[in-house]
Amino acid sequence: MSEPVVGVLVASPSELAIMQQAGAILERLGIPHETRVMSAARSPDVVDEYARTAFERGLKVLICTTGISGHLASAVAARTILPVIGVPIASEHMDGTMAL
Template identity: 40%
Template structure:
C-alpha cells in the first residue's frame, strides 16, 4: 500500500522529482511515482486521488510548472495533506508555478516547498514527518537520518580546517 503519492504534471519533470522518490525509497516508504495533469488528464487525476486514498495513501506530493494547478486540483479532491513542488518551466523562472501553487483559497491548503530538486527532496522529508506523527519507528528513522546530515556537515568542516 502506497503511503505517499508523487504526481508530476509532465514526464519532463521526472529528473527534477526523482530525488523525492529516492528519499522515500531510502527510508522504505511505499509510494507511487507517476504522471498526471490537472489540465490534460483531469479524470485520471481525480481517479488516482480517489483510488489511492481508498487504498490508504496519507500524503500527496504534486509537482508542476507554469500554470501549476496540479497540487490545487488534488487538494480539491482530498482532505489528506498535499505538498506542492513548483517547477521552473517557463520564462518566468518558476515564479508563475510558485504563485499558482502557494495561492490557495481558504480550506484547501497546499503546503508549498522550494522550487525544483531542493523542493522535491524537502517534499519527501515533509511527507515523512507527517507519516512519523503516528509512527514511533519512523520517527526514530527520521531522527537518525537527520543526525547523518548533521554529521556530514561537521565532517566537512573538520576536513576544511585540517
C-alpha cells in the first residue's frame, strides 16, 4: 500500500468502530490512510507530535472525531497546517455537535 495521505484519528476505542466506516470508504476509493487512537486529554504529547509531523509525513488531511468535548479535533487543528475535519460522534448524553 502507498504511504497514507489521510489520517483518521479517534479519541477513544469506543469511537473506532464508527470511524472504521470512513476507513472502508477511503479503501474503496483507493485513498491510502492510517487510523490512530489518541486522546488530547490523556496523551497530549502524542497528539502534539502526530499533528506537528503530519505534513512532513505526507498526510494531506486529518479526520478527527469530536465526541463530547471536541478536544482532539481542536488540539490537532491548533498544531498543523493541514485541513482538519471534525466528525461529531453521538454519545449517551450528547449528539456530538456541541463539540463543533
